[in-house]
Amino acid sequence: MGNMSADFLNAKLNDAKVHFERALDCKHTEFDDLYPYMIEHPQFFWYKRYVAWSELLTIVKLCDELEVEWQAQFTKKQAEYITGRVMSSRVLDEWYETNREHVG
Template sequence: MGDMMITAEYLLTKLEEAKNHFERALDCKHTEFDDLYPYMIEHPQFFWYKRYVAWSELLTIVKLCNENRIEWTAQFSEKQAEYIAKRVMSASVLDYWFESRETVG
């Protein structure tokens, strides 16, 4: 491979996309995942798995931001950043993610 540099702008764009993907999955809205696995809509575990995939994507981008010393928390409320830092997609994340979004300036 070449000397490709990943910029902060690029990672922050990917972070915003991952956040949007996760929030759409929480809202049970259409995501890219639905196009990849259309047959899964018929299975009850689909929505849980879809959320898990989106959460994993978000955590991966945050990890890359941390490794590159890129400030990522500004795109999230304080509570959302805490959820991400804990890395566990708990019931609190699923239940209160959007309630904490209102505090983002």
């Protein structure tokens, strides 16, 4: 596996991470442009997150198969969620880790 391929996959992984985080934050993504009629649909944000999560898992799977390190772009907890593969409410609620528990 050449460096160029690893760099390419890492760039795609970063794109997928940004896409998922934009979907989590309800920001504009390519999905909005592809399905403008769905914005009215109450399930829209769920679908949008599902699509972004699936994309992220697909890139991670390719990284695993090609033995490209992917975990460095994520926190330990985020890497665990990705390895677990299931997008649960916990993943949605706790994707961004905060250190608030130490505030007195």
